[in-house]
Amino acid sequence: MDAKSIKEEKAEVEIWQYIFGFTPMAVVKCAIELEIADAVESHGGAVSLPDLASAVACSPSALGRIMRYLTHRGFFELKESTNQYANTPLSLLLLKSGVNTIAPLLVMEASPWMLAPWHGLSASASRSGGSGFKAAHGEEIWEFGSHNPAESKLFNDGMACHARRAVSEIVEQYGEVFEGIDCLVDVGGGDGTTLHCIVEACPWIRGINYDLPHVVSAAQWVLHDWSDDECVQILTKCREAIPKETGKVIIAEAVIVEGEEDKYRDVKLALDVAMLSHTEKGKERTIEEWDLVIKGAGFSSFTVQHIGSIISIIEAYP
Known part of the structure; x- marks a missing residue:
């Protein structure tokens, strides 16, 4: 042959x-x-x-x-x-009450209302753009969650599941990121799961959860949901709020590393397409794209720590 x-x-x-x-x-x-x-x-x-x-x-x-x-x-x-x-x-990993269960996240992603936007992916990629989620449901995911409590709970449970796993990986692989921190504000902290897990592992930290009003949880304001310009605005506000000499912004996001072997590459690329399908301007970023956003927000420097997980840890310094 x-x-x-x-x-x-x-x-x-x-x-x-x-x-x-x-x-x-x-x-x-x-x-x-x-x-x-x-x-x-x-x-x-x-x-x-x-x-x-x-x-x-x-x-x-x-x-x-x-x-x-x-x-x-x-x-x-x-x-x-x-x-x-x-x-x-x-x-x-599917156990209902397992410590490392990923079941709530899978059930969320497999729900009809989260699957529907994937059918509009070609429209999202068109020149006219737009969100596949809005095309499917008539509004963006944040508004949708505010008056659909059952779906909002499904979303929150999925995000809380992801948060528990992510914080566990961060603490285990790169716990020093929290050393020297007295006060930590979780911007877009949802129902507070992430902050709770961090404070439980690092009890010296005073945690402040910040998010939208409806149950403080419908939308996770993570940066991959937003455009570069919007990320610059968010990070600029964060930079202005932290102490110039001792403060830092910790970003836990997927980082697409071009040209290098990465066991999570397929997942990261899938997440990027998910952002294209479910948001209007969201995306997963390469290190070069993070450099533009972080420097554009006025930070003097940043470091990237790959911890052998889907997420990487970016520390931005004013």
Whole structure:
């Protein structure tokens, strides 16, 4: 088989992954809703299909097909000796009350109102621009959340889940970023989860949560939601508010590193397209783009610390 034929054959196989690209999210969401991982844990870490079907109130036949797919994707392990299912590191991330659960974030992203803007991605990329979220729902996500309490809670739960994981990674990998800080203002702190986690890990810090009025939580004012000009305005206000000699602004965001190996590159690029779909001007930035924004806000210098996570830590100094 010549090289061209090999590439064509690979393309024929690969394109099917895109045709059914929604399947992994849908099936994993199903597993979360049925609390399959929790049921396995409650049975001592291993359970037969009939017992699992009984526990989650499902048809054994239908559940067997779902478990076959999830096992194929590495979410569960089928032990041949006992014909029982066991959890794996992947499925443990779906536990309802797990310390490292990512279930609320996945359920949020898989919700119909968050998926709808993706269908308007081509419109978002057009010259006329605009937000895919607004095209789908008639208003931007911030306004939408203010009068849709159920969806707002789903959003807050997803963001709180992400915040807990992110703060844990920051404290573990780069805890020194909080050394010497007496007072910390979380700009766009949502329901306060991020600040609570930071103060819990660093009890000497006095925390101030700042966000929108409705339950102080509908919108996470993180910088990737905003245009470069808006980021400059936000950061300028932050710079003006901190002590010139001892203050700093800590930015925890995904940083796209061009030309370097990064195990989270696919996720960061997906986040960037998510910003294109769900906001009018938001984006994930490269280091060069952060340099323009931070220097444009009047900061004299900044450092970037990659902590082996989706997020990196940027420290900007006045």
